[in-house]
Amino acid sequence: MSSLFSQEIPLSWFLLLSAALFALGVVGFLIKRNLITVFMSIELMLNAVNLSFVTFAHQWHAVKGQIFVFFVMMVAAAEAAVGLAIIIAVFRARATLAVDRIDLMKL
Amino acid sequence: MHLILFAVFAGFCLVGAINLLIQTHPINSALSLIVVMTSLAVLYLLLGAEFLAAAQVIVYAGAIMVLFTFVVMLLNASREERTLGSRAAAAVGFPAVVAILGVIATIILHAQGLGTASLSDGITSTEDLSKVLFHELLLPFEVTSVLILIAILGAVALARHGDGERPESK
Numbered sequence: 708m709s710s711l712f713s714q715e716i717p718l719s720w721f722l723l724l725s726a727a728l729f730a731l732g733v734v735g736f737l738i739k740r741n742l743i744t745v746f747m748s749i750e751l752m753l754n755a756v757n758l759s760f761v762t763f764a765h766q767w768h769a770v771k772g773q774i775f776v777f778f779v780m781m782v783a784a785a786e787a788a789v790g791l792a793i794i795i796a797v798f799r800a801r802a803t804l805a806v807d808r809i810d811l812m813k814l
Numbered sequence: 815m816h817l818i819l820f821a822v823f824a825g826f827c828l829v830g831a832i833n834l835l836i837q838t839h840p841i842n843s844a845l846s847l848i849v850v851m852t853s854l855a856v857l858y859l860l861l862g863a864e865f866l867a868a869a870q871v872i873v874y875a876g877a878i879m880v881l882f883t884f885v886v887m888l889l890n891a892s893r894e895e896r897t898l899g900s901r902a903a904a905a906v907g908f909p910a911v912v913a914i915l916g917v918i919a920t921i922i923l924h925a926q927g928l929g930t931a932s933l934s935d936g937i938t939s940t941e942d943l944s945k946v947l948f949h950e951l952l953l954p955f956e957v958t959s960v961l962i963l964i965a966i967l968g969a970v971a972l973a974r975h976g977d978g979e980r981p982e983s984k
Contacts, residue, residue, distance in 0.1 A: 710944055715930035716816055716931045719922050719925065720820065721857065722928075723919060723922055726918040729832040732831070733832075733835060734908070735835045736836065738903075738904040740897055741894035743840045744884055744894065745881075747840075747843055747847050748834070757854070765862055765863070765931060770946045772846065773866055773938055773943060774943065774946060776866055777943075780873050781958045785962050788965050790967050792970075792972035794885060795885065
């Protein structure tokens with residue numbers, strides 16, 4: 708039991724988790740049919756990339772990797788505010804959130 | 815301790831992300847995304863990023879997800895209907911996801927020199943972070959505040975747009 712407590716985690720596990728979360732985000736982006744949930748999948752992908760940033764910052768003891776994550780968070784906050792405002796505007800114009808019916812720019 | 819924490823919260827992350835895909839109601843997806851983000855904060859702590867763990871909870875799980883749940887409730891978003899989706903997504907998207915995941919996993923598993931994470935080494939304190947942020951990267955930090963300001967103005971302008979048109983149509 709004590710070996711279990713003192714055991715260290717290989718950083719590759721964090722990277723694999725990050726890759727898995729990113730892939731799940733891409734799958735969500737492809738299969739979800741609701742505009743808000745599609746947007747949530749994008750946030751999931753951003754989070755997955757943040758995890759690999761923090762992992763590599765830990766690997767090379769670099770503070771700048773973490774600061775990059777901080778900037779990604781800020782940009783994500785701005786992006787969420789603007790994106791949700793766009794979703795509200797789309798809902799007012801089309802009265803639907805289904806991505807299949809928002810096809811004005813489709814060829 | 816470290817390994818147990820990692821196993822538990824990595825499991826929460828994956829289950830939350832899969833639940834986000836399975837659930838058909840947007841509010842359930844939002845709640846499972848909150849689970850993912852909060853578990854990621856614990857993983858950041860395991861990697862020694864204490865400030866980012868706090869910021870993850872406050873900014874992501876707090877501010878951004880509250881915004882999401884507000885919008886879900888404001889628009890009264892109902893259960894999404896399942897459709898087949900686009901043919902491009904099925905033909906190109908899913909094989910591409912599998913291929914990318916496979917390539918990334920192979921590269922990571924064959925990578926040499928990746929270290930380990932433990933509680934004792936490499937904790938980046940908020941002081942270290944702020945020294946670099948406010949000395950070397952002050953200009954990008956200030957530029958981000960302009961970005962946030964523009965985002966606020968843009969959000970207000972976009973969300974108000976409908977109100978201006980409604981009286982004319984009535």
